[in-house]
Amino acid sequence: MNTKTLSCLGALATVIALTTAPLAHAQQVPQRGEERASPQASPTPPTTPVPRPFQDLDQNADGAISKDEAAVDPPLAQVFGTLDKDADGRLTPEEYAVHARQDNP
Numbered sequence: 001m002n003t004k005t006l007s008c009l010g011a012l013a014t015v016i017a018l019t020t021a022p023l024a025h026a027q028q029v030p031q032r033g034e035e036r037a038s039p040q041a042s043p044t045p046p047t048t049p050v051p052r053p054f055q056d057l058d059q060n061a062d063g064a065i066s067k068d069e070a071a072v073d074p075p076l077a078q079v080f081g082t083l084d085k086d087a088d089g090r091l092t093p094e095e096y097a098v099h100a101r102q103d104n105p
Contacts, residue, residue, distance in 0.1 A: 049075060051100040054093050064090035 052073055057065045067089060070076045076083075076099060083095050091099075 051076070054096050054100075057096075064092055065096060066090055 054065070055061075057069050057073060057076070059069050065076075067077070067080055070080050070091065076096075079099060080091065083091055083099050085095055
């Protein structure tokens with residue numbers, strides 16, 4: 001190669017280095033107000049809703065949760081029939097405790 005070719009290649013390499021370096025830097029530095037994601041960061045697992053206290057659901061304080069009272073807690077309302085072992089339409093504290101333990105092992 002002659003000197004002119006080497007000079008052009010050197011100039012071309014310099015131009016490429018100068019134009020790509022800011023792009024590489026821009027990808028590594030977060031913009032103002034943004035956070036950089038850590039490559040090792042794992043996604044946060046979804047949280048299971050904590051069962052409401054029995055006393056909060058037993059709105060009329062009769063010692064049991066009726067279907068109407070359970071309706072304010074969709075996950076409970078969904079399994080109400082399964083939890084109501086004696087099929088009386090009411091959950092006793094013992095029947096409700098099964099639901100609370102299943103949600104919080």
